[in-house]
Structures are given as C-alpha cells and as structure tokens.
Amino acid sequence: MPTPAILITGVSSGIGLVTALDLLRRDYHVYGSVRGTEVPEELSGHSNFTPLTFDVRDREAINVALDRIREDGRPLVGVINNAGVAIPGPVETLAEAEYRRQFEVNVFGLIAVCQLTLPLLHAARDQGYSPRIVNISSVSGSLTAPYMTFYSSSKFAVEALTDGLRRELLPFGIDVVSVAPGPTKTPIWRKGSELTDAFEGNRYSHLLPQLEPYTQAAERGGVDPQLVADAIHAALTDPKPSAYALIMNKRWLARAVSKMPKRWQDRFLTKRYR
Amino acid sequence: MQDSILITGVSSGIGLATAKDLLHRGFRVYGSVRRGAGETQLREHPAFTALQFDVRDREAIRAGIQRIRDDGARLVGLVNNAGVAISGPVETVSEEEYRRQFEVNVYGLVAVCQEALPLLHEAREAGFRARIVNIGSVSGYLTSPFTTIYSASKFAVEALTDGLRRELLPFGIDVISVAPGPVKTPIWRKGREQTAAFENNRYSNMLNKLGPYTEAAEADGVAPEIVAEVIYRALTDERPDPAVLVMKKGWIAKLLRLTPKRFQDKFFTKRLAENRRY
Numbered sequence: 448m449p450t451p452a453i454l455i456t457g458v459s460s461g462i463g464l465v466t467a468l469d470l471l472r473r474d475y476h477v478y479g480s481v482r483g484t485e486v487p488e489e490l491s492g493h494s495n496f497t498p499l500t501f502d503v504r505d506r507e508a509i510n511v512a513l514d515r516i517r518e519d520g521r522p523l524v525g526v527i528n529n530a531g532v533a534i535p536g537p538v539e540t541l542a543e544a545e546y547r548r549q550f551e552v553n554v555f556g557l558i559a560v561c562q563l564t565l566p567l568l569h570a571a572r573d574q575g576y577s578p579r580i581v582n583i584s585s586v587s588g589s590l591t592a593p594y595m596t597f598y599s600s601s602k603f604a605v606e607a608l609t610d611g612l613r614r615e616l617l618p619f620g621i622d623v624v625s626v627a628p629g630p631t632k633t634p635i636w637r638k639g640s641e642l643t644d645a646f647e648g649n650r651y652s653h654l655l656p657q658l659e660p661y662t663q664a665a666e667r668g669g670v671d672p673q674l675v676a677d678a679i680h681a682a683l684t685d686p687k688p689s690a691y692a693l694i695m696n697k698r699w700l701a702r703a704v705s706k707m708p709k710r711w712q713d714r715f716l717t718k719r720y721r
Numbered sequence: 722m723q724d725s726i727l728i729t730g731v732s733s734g735i736g737l738a739t740a741k742d743l744l745h746r747g748f749r750v751y752g753s754v755r756r757g758a759g760e761t762q763l764r765e766h767p768a769f770t771a772l773q774f775d776v777r778d779r780e781a782i783r784a785g786i787q788r789i790r791d792d793g794a795r796l797v798g799l800v801n802n803a804g805v806a807i808s809g810p811v812e813t814v815s816e817e818e819y820r821r822q823f824e825v826n827v828y829g830l831v832a833v834c835q836e837a838l839p840l841l842h843e844a845r846e847a848g849f850r851a852r853i854v855n856i857g858s859v860s861g862y863l864t865s866p867f868t869t870i871y872s873a874s875k876f877a878v879e880a881l882t883d884g885l886r887r888e889l890l891p892f893g894i895d896v897i898s899v900a901p902g903p904v905k906t907p908i909w910r911k912g913r914e915q916t917a918a919f920e921n922n923r924y925s926n927m928l929n930k931l932g933p934y935t936e937a938a939e940a941d942g943v944a945p946e947i948v949a950e951v952i953y954r955a956l957t958d959e960r961p962d963p964a965v966l967v968m969k970k971g972w973i974a975k976l977l978r979l980t981p982k983r984f985q986d987k988f989f990t991k992r993l994a995e996n997r998r999y
C-alpha cells in the first residue's frame with residue numbers, strides 16, 4: 448500500500464512548518480509548498496517530504512507542481528490551505544494593491560488550490576479513503592478588529608467557502624472543515640508590522656506608535672503552533688471531525704464577544720485604541 | 722441645502738426602489754448607473770442626478786464623486802447597493818466568474834467607500850450626521866450550497882462593515898449593514914441564466930433544479946420597497962441597529978446561525994431536496 452499523502456500550502460514557517468513536521472512524524476507523505484528555492488532544513492532532509500514550488504496566486508504554477516503528486520501515485524487524502532498573509536491598515540487609506548493582495552492570497556489562492564486538487568481528492572475517495580480539506584481560517588473570521596478589517600474580511604470569506612464547499616461535496620464523501628486559530632506564535636505579525644504606509648500622514652497616524660506593541664503582545668500571548676497542528680491532525684483523522692475548531696487562549700471570551708450585540712462588540716474591540 | 726445620498730446601482734431592484742423612496746422623502750439622490758441616464762421616473766425627478774460608473778472602475782467613481790463635490794452638495798449618506806450574485810459549485814465555477822463576484826461586491830464597495838469618505842467626513846465636520854449603509858445579505862450570515870462564492874463575498878461585506886464602523890467610531894461616521902433575505906428583483910433571473918458551471922460535470926444533476934429553486938425563492942421574497950424603508954431608517958434613526966436582517970421568518974436564519982455546522986449542513990441539504998432556500 449502506498450503511503451497516504453497530504454498537501455500543505457506555505458510550509459516555509461509558522462503553522463505550516465510545524466504541521467508538516469507533525470504529519471511527517473505521524474507517517475504521512477507530505478507535499479509542502481514553498482515560494483522560493485529555500486526549503487526549511489528540518490523538512491528538506493526528510494525522506495517523506497516533497498517540496499512543491501508555487502505561489503498560490505499562480506494557477507499555472509500550482510497545476511504544474513501537482514503533476515508531481517499525480518506522477519507519484521500516492522493517494523491524496525488531505526489538503527491543508529494554510530498559506531496566508533495578514534495586511535493591517537485602515538479601510539479608508541489602505542492602498543488598492545495591498546487589499547487586493549489580501550484576497551488574492553487568502554481567498555483566490557485557496558479557491559485555486561481547492562479546484563486544482565479536487566480531482567485528486569475525488570480519486571482518493573474512489574479508492575476508499577476519506578479525503579478532507581482543512582482551511583486555516585482565524586478568530587478574525589468571526590470577529591473583526593479595527594485596522595485588521597481586510598484580513599478579517601478575507602477570513603470571513605474563508606469561513607463561507609468552507610461551509611459552502613462542505614455542503615456541495617457532501618454527496619461525494621469529501622469533508623471540508625476550518626481550523627481557526629487565535630493569536631499564534633509565528634512570524635506572521637512581524638511580516639505585517641512592516642506595512643505602515645496606510646497609517647502615515649493621515650487621520651490615523653496617531654495609531655502608529657501602538658502598532659508595534661500590538662504585534663509584540665500578539666506574539667507573547669499567542670498559542671504554540673503545535674496546538675494548531677494538533678487540531679489540524681484531528682480535523683484530518685477524527686471519524687467525524689468538528690466542522691469548525693477555534694484554537695486560542697481564552698476561547699470562551701472570543702465566543703462570548705461574537706454573540707454580543709454589535710455595539711457592545713464595537714466597544715470591546717476598540718478599547719485598546721482609546 | 723438638501724441632504725444628499727449616493728446610492729450605487731439604481732438601474733433596478735433594491736437600488737431603484739431606494740432611490741425613489743429617498744427622493745420621495747425629500748433627499749437629493751445621486752444614483753450610479755452603468756449605461757443610460759437612469760430609469761424614466763428617476764431621470765425626470767429634479768432632485769435626482771445619475772452618475773455613470775461601474776464600481777470596478779475607480780477613475781469613473783472618482784469622476785462621479787467630483788460631480789457631487791462640484792455641485793456643492795452635502796453628502797450625508799452612501800448606500801453600497803451595486804452587486805452581482807454568481808451561482809455555481811466552488812469546484813467548477815470559472816476563475817473569471819469568482820473574481821467578478823469579488824470585484825463588484827467587495828473591491829467595488831471598498832473603492833466607493835474610499836472615494837466617498839472625504840465628503841462624508843466634511844459633512845460630519847460641518848455638524849451633520851453621516852452614514853454608510855452596506856447592502857449585505859442573509860448569504861453573509863449563512864452559506865447555501867451553489868451560491869458559496871456569493872456568500873463568501875457577502876461574508877466579506879459583513880466584516881468590512883464591522884471593521885469600518887469600528888475604525889470610523891472616533892470620527893462620528895456610522896456604518897451599517899442591511900442584509901435582505903430573498904427580495905423580488907431581477908437578480909434571480911440573472912442567476913438562473915448562469916448554468917455553465919453545472920454543465921457536463923458531477924454537478925449536472927443540479928441543472929434541472931436551478932429553475933424551481935430560484936423561482937421559489939423569488940416568489941417567496943419581499944418587495945424591494947420593504948428593504949428601501951429599512952435603508953431609510955438606517956440612514957436616519959438616532960441610533961440604528963448596525964446589522965439588520967430583512968427577511969420573512971428572519972428568526973429562522975438567526976437561530977440556524979447559532980446551531981452546530983453539521984446541523985446546518987442537514988438543513989441546507991434538506992431544503993435543496995425540497996427546492997427551497999430557507
């Protein structure tokens with residue numbers, strides 16, 4: 448029997464990297480996407496790891512890379528849509544190129560990967576496996592913090608895509624679930640904190656000094672990415688996984704806030720900026 | 722000076738009904754159309770001005786806003802109504818179509834907000850109430866199969882509404898979502914004509930269901946005038962509800978949203994089998 452395989456997008460760092468290592472330990476064959484030629488050392492030495500090179504915004508590149516999986520002939524039993532970016536900035540002032548990039552990667556990239564891998568997932572299903580798609584969403588997919596509105600908007604879209612795709616694939620035996628982390632200790636906030644243009648020289652510039660402490664607090668208070676990797680593993684293997692898993696510290700608080708009337712949410716979520 | 726409102730997409734449906742309603746209530750209305758000068762009744766109204774723009778064309782939006790500025794009008798409200806509804810399975814809907822869904826409903830809305838905000842700030846700073854009303858949808862709360870991409874765009878609009886409201890709080894501009902359930906407008910017919918994503922693939926058994934499914938939803942829908950009335954209240958109430966669902970038996974949708982996802986799955990699967998939407 449060939450080793451079942453999982454595809455993870457974005458394994459260069461953070462949740463993707465930790466999840467790839469986790470699934471390798473659990474004896475899957477892992478196909479992990481990177482954008483450059485650099486493959487993290489921990490992965491490159493592993494015999495069950497195959498790097499694929501693509502940017503999720505490039506359908507053609509994804510398709511070419513998938514040839515490798517098609518040729519290897521391992522059943523593809525899971526796709527983890529993890530690649531993502533987080534672009535801060537006020538809605539009023541964020542440049543069009545930046546808010547487009549937010550959706551290009553987190554939404555269109557995810558749709559493209561789903562569309563192109565689904566034939567492989569259907570094939571695995573036909574061979575008797577229970578293939579799954581796991582979308583990495585965020586707590587921002589159910590609550591919108593100011594100045595992270597576009598990121599949140601992209602993750603709200605991911606939640607809808609997860610629910611809709613699951614409902615559409617129900618007759619075909621492919622399950623689709625979302626794993627929604629809260630703040631997690633990864634480089635993502637650091638990458639975003641370099642983007643300050645949208646706050647400069649406008650009515651939002653008084654926020655500039657607050658951005659860096661926020662990034663640091665998110666990193667400090669965040670969960671270990673291994674916790675997210677565990678939830679992803681459960682999503683891939685539980686007989687009937689939760690269709691939505693929120694992974695964060697003080698999860699009850701996020702849940703309570705998301706059930707509050709909007710005007711209360713407003714007060715709660717703008718507190719830090721007053 | 723009359724208070725002015727900008728509404729995008731007044732050629733038909735909710736936008737048209739809202740433009741008429743607001744004119745009737747004494748507002749000056751700027752309404753966007755993509756071609757022509759607007760429907761006869763609007764065109765002939767002295768307080769109506771048609772602006773020509775596609776929400777995907779920022780330059781054209783800018784020119785439209787400039788027209789409002791040149792008129793010296795006081796812009797106290799923006800109603801982001803222009804929208805399209807793409808149907809089709811996520812697996813097979815073409816890239817061009819899913820992009821169009823976001824280009825119009827999301828990027829278009831953002832571009833109009835960004836371009837209109839300077840005028841809204843001016844009105845606010847001059848002591849007037851300024852509001853943005855985004856037309857969401859019950860599909861921004863719950864996702865039915867085969868309109869997933871549409872839902873994704875309307876979920877995105879809900880987040881944009883909440884985030885923008887929170888960002889504009891210090892500046893006194895309120896941002897509200899009015900989310901209709903099914904409404905009797907041409908949007909349903911436009912949807913029925915989109916069959917390509919269902920043809921010759923594993924979803925083609927859906928083809929003969931699309932007609933009855935959308936017809937039933939439309940027939941059961943509310944009149945656009947009802948939505949117009951809610952939009953008017955969102956623009957003028959002292960402290961409006963920031964998220965209004967306008968739908969017959971809206972409580973079912975609200976309740977359903979609180980149920981576990983797998984229960985929702987069963988609900989939608991069952992409704993689909995019965996050619997019903999909610």
Ligand SMILES: NC(=O)c1ccc[n+]([C@@H]2O[C@H](COP(=O)([O-])OP(=O)(O)OC[C@H]3O[C@@H](n4cnc5c(N)ncnc54)[C@H](OP(=O)(O)O)[C@@H]3O)[C@@H](O)[C@H]2O)c1
Nearest residue numbers: 457458459460461462482502503530531585630631633635
């Ligand atoms: N960290 C958190 O607090 C948190 C919270 C909630 C949700 N999430 C979500 O978790 C996922 C992983 O994020 P992370 O925190 O692990 O951040 P990360 O360390 O920055 O990882 C993001 C990964 O996505 C890849 N990526 C970015 N843009 C890409 C593109 N256009 N094409 C292909 N790959 C691309 C990155 O590759 P490069 O190195 O090439 O850029 C990287 O491997 C994201 O979807 C994120 O939204 C994170």
Ligand SMILES: NC(=O)c1ccc[n+]([C@@H]2O[C@H](COP(=O)([O-])OP(=O)(O)OC[C@H]3O[C@@H](n4cnc5c(N)ncnc54)[C@H](OP(=O)(O)O)[C@@H]3O)[C@@H](O)[C@H]2O)c1
Nearest residue numbers: 730731732733734735755775776803804858903904906908
């Ligand atoms: N009807 C419903 O059941 C329902 C339910 C929930 C939410 N909604 C929402 O309500 C809003 C209005 O829809 P409706 O039902 O009244 O449908 P409609 O009659 O089809 O009206 C849509 C309007 O948007 C305009 N529009 C479309 N694409 C545009 C673009 N690229 N640039 C500028 N304008 C554009 C259309 O103009 P053209 O004539 O030039 O195309 C038309 O004026 C939409 O946002 C829709 O999602 C409708």
